[in-house]
Amino acid sequence: MGKTSKKVLEKIKEEEIKPIPKWHFILKESFIWSLFVLSTILGSVGFGIVLYLLNNNDVLQDKTLVSNFWERIIFGIPFAWILLTFFFILVAYYNFKNTEEGYRFNVVKIFLLSLLVSFLIGGILYTTKLSEKLNNLFVDNLPYYTHTMDMRNRIWMRPEEGYLAGKINSVNEEEKILVLIDLNGEQWEVNYVDATVRGRVHLIKDEDIKILGKQVSEGVFTAEDIRPWGGMGRHMQESR
Amino acid sequence: MKEKSDQELVKETLKGIDNYKYLVERYEKRLSTYIKRILYLNTEDAEDILQEVFIKAYRNLNSYNPKYKFSNWIYRIAHNESVSFLRKNKNLQKNIVNTEENNIFDSIPSDIDLEKEILEDSEREGVLHILQKLDPKSRDVLQLKYIEEKDYNEISEILQISSGTVGSLISRAKIKLKKLLEDGKNK
Numbered sequence: 572m573g574k575t576s577k578k579v580l581e582k583i584k585e586e587e588i589k590p591i592p593k594w595h596f597i598l599k600e601s602f603i604w605s606l607f608v609l610s611t612i613l614g615s616v617g618f619g620i621v622l623y624l625l626n627n628n629d630v631l632q633d634k635t636l637v638s639n640f641w642e643r644i645i646f647g648i649p650f651a652w653i654l655l656t657f658f659f660i661l662v663a664y665y666n667f668k669n670t671e672e673g674y675r676f677n678v679v680k681i682f683l684l685s686l687l688v689s690f691l692i693g694g695i696l697y698t699t700k701l702s703e704k705l706n707n708l709f710v711d712n713l714p715y716y717t718h719t720m721d722m723r724n725r726i727w728m729r730p731e732e733g734y735l736a737g738k739i740n741s742v743n744e745e746e747k748i749l750v751l752i753d754l755n756g757e758q759w760e761v762n763y764v765d766a767t768v769r770g771r772v773h774l775i776k777d778e779d780i781k782i783l784g785k786q787v788s789e790g791v792f793t794a795e796d797i798r799p800w801g802g803m804g805r806h807m808q809e810s811r
Numbered sequence: 812m813k814e815k816s817d818q819e820l821v822k823e824t825l826k827g828i829d830n831y832k833y834l835v836e837r838y839e840k841r842l843s844t845y846i847k848r849i850l851y852l853n854t855e856d857a858e859d860i861l862q863e864v865f866i867k868a869y870r871n872l873n874s875y876n877p878k879y880k881f882s883n884w885i886y887r888i889a890h891n892e893s894v895s896f897l898r899k900n901k902n903l904q905k906n907i908v909n910t911e912e913n914n915i916f917d918s919i920p921s922d923i924d925l926e927k928e929i930l931e932d933s934e935r936e937g938v939l940h941i942l943q944k945l946d947p948k949s950r951d952v953l954q955l956k957y958i959e960e961k962d963y964n965e966i967s968e969i970l971q972i973s974s975g976t977v978g979s980l981i982s983r984a985k986i987k988l989k990k991l992l993e994d995g996k997n998k
Contacts, residue, residue, distance in 0.1 A: 575843075575858065576835035579865040583828060588866060590825060593873040671876065674971040 600671055607666035610659045611688055617656030618693025619702030620720075624649040627703075627801045628723050636726055636734070646722040656693075660685050703801060710754075717754065724754050727781045735759065735792055736781035736800060742774050749774065751782075751792075759792050766794035817881030825872060835865050838882070841959075842889045848954055849893045851943055860896055864889045883968040886959075890951065890969055897947055944991050949984030956981055 582588070630636050631647040664685040667673050673681070696702040709716045710724070717724035727736035730753075737753035747764040761782060763774075772780055779800030784793050812833050815823065820837075823830035842864060847857045868888050875884050942950050955961045955969060967974045 573832075573836050573839060575839040575861060575865070576832040579835050579862055579869075580828065580832055582862065582866060583831070583869055588870055590872045591870055591874070596871075596874040675967065675973055677973050677975050 603666050603670050607663050607670070610662035610666060611685065612692070614656055614659035614663055614685070614689035615692035615696060616702065616705060617652055617659055618689050619696030620706050621649050621652045621656055622693065622697040623702040623706055623801075624652065624721060624723070626697075629798070630723070630726055646726050649720065649722070651720045656689065660689050663689070728754050730759075730786045730792060733783055733785055733795075734781070735761070735784065735786075737779070739774065739776055739778045739780060741776060744774075751780070757790070759790055761792045761794050762787075763794040763797060766797050768797045769799060771799040772797050818877045821872060821875055821877070821881060824869070828869075831865075831869060834868075834881075838885055839865075842885065845886065845889055845954070845959060846893055848942075848958065849890075849947070849951055850896060860892050861889075864892050867892065879968055880965065883961075883965050886955075886961075886969045887971065894947070941988065941991055945984065945987055948980065949987050952977065952980045953984050953988065 625631075625648070628647055628649075630643055634643070637643050637646055660682075664682045667676075667681055667685065668678070676684075693702070696705075706721060710721055713720075717728075724736070727734050729735075735751070735753060737751045737759070740750040740752050740758070742749045747762065749761050749763060751759040751761050753759055761784075766782075766784070768774065772778070774780075774797070781798050781800055782792065782794045783796040783798075785795070786792050812820070812823070812830065815833070817834065817837070820830065820834045824834060839861065843854075843857055843861050846852065846860050846864075847854070850857070850860070852860070864885070868885050871888070875881065942953060945953070952966065952970070955966045961969065963974045963977045966977045970977065972980075
């Protein structure tokens with residue numbers, strides 16, 4: 572037996588070194604793959620929500636909603652979700668690179684692939700309206716979500732300035748009065764006698780809407796323009 | 812036992828530690844030379860690192876995938892151990908660069924065909940000394956390509972980088988080496 576092999580074997584026996592069990596490596600590899608899949612899904616969700624928020628935020632088109640260009644950018648572009656999406660895509664890329672075979676692939680190609688997969692799945696989530704549902708879920712359940720991730724709420728929850736949004740609780744069609752639960756959970760009585768009701772608004776219970784008008788008193792609002800919560804652009808501008 | 816393949820010896824080692832000696836004996840000389848050439852260490856220090864390599868290899872034997880060459884797997888461990896040794900001994904790199912300020916460049920012909928030069932003269936002091944002056948990454952990749960005679964895929968497995976990156980590392984390292992040789996000639 573050679574000198575090195577003798578020393579190596581002696582040390583292994585002396586220190587009772589044992590090979591790490593196979594399941595340990597399988598578990599580690601599975602963990603890395605799971606993180607890759609999870610971060611790809613989260614990146615896709617992020618991209619889907621970015622698409623939804625960009626396509627459903629009228630701040631970018633309606634200059635009257637904010638006072639200057641920078642406010643339009645800050646409130647119109649979902650920066651937090653964009654950052655989060657790229658973060659998850661980076662995590663996905665990092666995990667893929669650290670899989671057993673990951674090193675074989677070109678770094679740029681892996682990154683572009685992660686980006687492409689997230690964009691593709693995100694696009695599907697957006698077209699199937701799943702990203703909208705998820706966003707609504709976050710709005711309802713995550714504290715501070717509307718202050719950081721979905722800025723539309725900050726634009727449309729300024730009743731003293733004439734902006735109000737929420738869910739219709741009940742509608743009195745004869746008197747043209749509806750009861751609205753705003754985004755903060757407060758109840759409003761909204762008179763819409765002289766209001767323009769946009770094409771996609773149905774004025775039915777549980778419908779999400781946003782209203783331009785005037786606050787008359789505490790909990791009382793007069794609507795001038797009723798718009799659907801989601802959407803912007805041409806279709807929304809058509810009135811009934 | 813000595814005629815068995817690496818893969819078979821891995822299986823045998825997992826059955827009984829005493830069989831590990833065949834793998835150690837098969838690779839000790841090659842890895843020792845590799846470590847000494849990367850780190851420019853004396854035999855004693857290289858021996859310590861080599862032991863660590865074999866112990867680490869034994870500990871991680873179950874992570875070896877028989878789909879790939881065992882030699883690349885154990886070279887990877889040797890590479891990683893050498894890199895972490897360099898990290899722990901940062902002064903070593905400086906010393907490597909500063910030790911040789913002699914006229915080693917004079918021994919290299921002016922009309923340089925690098926590949927031929929390194930391949931044919933890998934045992935000659937001159938080329939090994941010039942390699943010392945390269946950064947560890949460039950040195951490592953040139954050692955593996957021209958001295959250990961590994962192909963791109965093997966280097967890719969050892970260094971855990973894509974074959975494309977291996978290609979660009981080698982061509983960058985060759986440019987650096989060429990510059991060193993030319994600078995040496997002009998001194």
